[in-house]
Amino acid sequence: xxxxxxxxxxxxxxxxxxxxxxxxxxxxxxxxxxxxxxxxxxxxxxxxxxxxxxxxxxxxxxxxxxxxxxxxxxxxxxxxxxxxxxxxxxxxxxxxxxxxxxxxxxxxxxxxxxxxxxxxxxxxxxxxxxxxxxxxxxxxxxxxxxxxxxxxxxxxxxxxxxxxxxxxxxxxxxxxxxxxxxxxxxxxxxxxxxxxxxxxxxxxxxxxxxxxxxxxxxxxxxxxxxxxxxxxxxxxxxxxxxxxxxxxxxxxxxxxxxxxxxxxxxxxxxxxxxxxxxxxxxxxxxxxxxxxxxxxxxxxxxxxxxxxxxxxxxxxxxxxxxxxxxxxxxxxxxxxxxxxxxxxxxxxxxxxxxxxxxxxxxxxxxxxxxxxxxxxxxxxxxxxxxxxxxxxxxxxxxxxxxxxxxxxxxxxxxxxxxxxxxxxxxxxxxxxxxxxxxxxxxxxxxxxxxxxxxxxxxxxxxxxxxxxxxxxxxxxxxxxxxxxxxxxxxxxxxxxxxx
Numbered sequence: 494x495x496x497x498x499x500x501x502x503x504x505x506x507x508x509x510x511x512x513x514x515x516x517x518x519x520x521x522x523x524x525x526x527x528x529x530x531x532x533x534x535x536x537x538x539x540x541x542x543x544x545x546x547x548x549x550x551x552x553x554x555x556x557x558x559x560x561x562x563x564x565x566x567x568x569x570x571x572x573x574x575x576x577x578x579x580x581x582x583x584x585x586x587x588x589x590x591x592x593x594x595x596x597x598x599x600x601x602x603x604x605x606x607x608x609x610x611x612x613x614x615x616x617x618x619x620x621x622x623x624x625x626x627x628x629x630x631x632x633x634x635x636x637x638x639x640x641x642x643x644x645x646x647x648x649x650x651x652x653x654x655x656x657x658x659x660x661x662x663x664x665x666x667x668x669x670x671x672x673x674x675x676x677x678x679x680x681x682x683x684x685x686x687x688x689x690x691x692x693x694x695x696x697x698x699x700x701x702x703x704x705x706x707x708x709x710x711x712x713x714x715x716x717x718x719x720x721x722x723x724x725x726x727x728x729x730x731x732x733x734x735x736x737x738x739x740x741x742x743x744x745x746x747x748x749x750x751x752x753x754x755x756x757x758x759x760x761x762x763x764x765x766x767x768x769x770x771x772x773x774x775x776x777x778x779x780x781x782x783x784x785x786x787x788x789x790x791x792x793x794x795x796x797x798x799x800x801x802x803x804x805x806x807x808x809x810x811x812x813x814x815x816x817x818x819x820x821x822x823x824x825x826x827x828x829x830x831x832x833x834x835x836x837x838x839x840x841x842x843x844x845x846x847x848x849x850x851x852x853x854x855x856x857x858x859x860x861x862x863x864x865x866x867x868x869x870x871x872x873x874x875x876x877x878x879x880x881x882x883x884x885x886x887x888x889x890x891x892x893x894x895x896x897x898x899x900x901x902x903x904x905x906x907x908x909x910x911x912x913x914x915x916x917x918x919x920x921x922x923x924x925x926x927x928x929x930x931x932x933x934x935x936x937x938x939x940x941x942x943x944x945x946x947x948x949x950x951x952x953x954x955x956x957x958x959x960x961x962x963x964x965x966x967x968x969x970x971x972x973x974x975x976x977x978x979x980x981x982x983x984x985x986x987x988x989x990x991x992x
Contacts, residue, residue, distance in 0.1 A: 517646020519805020572755025
């Protein structure tokens with residue numbers, strides 16, 4: 494079926510307008526500027542890992558060299574429910590991108606209709622209907638197509654917005670993953686610290702029982718007073734209570750780890766073992782690298798890009814929309830002759846729609862989009878500053894806690910010597926049993942403090958790795974299958990109040 498010359502001219506006239514879709518109203522995106530320090534303040538004197546092949550990679554927790562921790566992280570990566578939620582949200586965002594891109598293409602549809610109708614006749618100035626034998630049956634088979642030319646770039650901006658949102662969702666997924674991994678490592682080390690405390694308390698209880706036995710023997714021999722026996726019994730019972738309390742904390746941590754690995758607490762357990770991990774050397778990077786390394790910062794930056802594109806979508810509403818629609822098919826009274834050439838019909842033509850008055854709705858929508866952009870810029874800059882703070886916090890913690898560990902180790906050694914001296918003096922009758930109790934309690938507290946400091950150092954190292962982005966690198970958008978790359982070439986910009 495050939496189109497008349499007038500219709501061909503119409504298509505020729507409309508085609509150049511479609512080419513204008515390469516342009517788009519609204520501001521082109523530039524990453525907002527953020528103030529970045531040249532180096533971390535707390536990194537002065539920091540010892541970086543040598544050689545550089547120890548740099549944090551994907552499975553960053555492997556630097557602690559704990560096989561069970563590695564196994565738990567693997568289980569959490571496949572069964573954690575928070576991670577499953579974030580992954581589902583990312584798939585929703587990907588589907589939204591495909592939905593937005595579909596607007597680039599024409600819509601094609603078909604229909605088949607069978608209608609039966611009768612007409613009215615006029616007799617003596619009254620309207621009467623014909624009898625059913627005069628009714629008419631109409632058969633229609635048609636194919637319709639419609640397409641809106643993206644003259645002002647509205648569709649393009651919508652695709653930009655949805656693509657950037659999908660990239661933000663991909664970064665959110667990685668941020669949930671990194672947060673889950675860090676929480677699991679912290680809970681695991683704290684559980685092991687409690688195991689070390691329990692082991693220490695069990696050893697101390699054995700010492701207290703020997704001391705009680707010694708005091709009871711001395712009391713039976715009339716060497717010491719009954720008060721010494723009561724003091725020894727009180728000390729033993731207090732230590733037993735402390736050991737039981739450790740069990741409560743350990744059970745709760747074990748339940749928390751079960752939740753992280755996607756299991757019911759009733760079906761999950763971890764055998765006790767002391768905390769033997771060592772604090773790894775964490776390689777540093779320039780502060781500017783956090784903009785690419787941290788998934789939460791990458792997500793915030795992508796939301797700025799999405800908000801920027803939404804300004805273009807809002808501004809495109811000021812301009813007319815140009816569409817092209819066509820319809821072709823067959824129409825006949827009888828089904829047998831429906832597809833014959835005389836029964837064909839077709840139509841094609843453009844349409845132009847332009848809102849002339851809307852009571853300020855478009856202006857309000859544009860102002861709303863600009864305000865949303867400003868909000869996301871502030872959130873992005875806040876995320877960057879928070880990232881710098883978290884790195885500085887944990888650098889300071891590791892530096893100071895390392896010094897604490899050294900002095901605490903010295904305190905532990907001195908406390909042990911004090912116990913030995915006080916015990917010998919008590920046996921010789923030089924000092925009271927109160928001196929022994931004081932020395933033993935001091936030694937116990939010193940050793941517990943040493944375990945807690947090691948746990949805090951490990952937690953600070955985990956948080957530092959998390960603050961540096963873990964093993965995550967901002968991927969290209971092709972890897973995320975969502976559009977433009979995460980890292981933009983434009984590294985300056987912002988917006989003015991009259992966007």
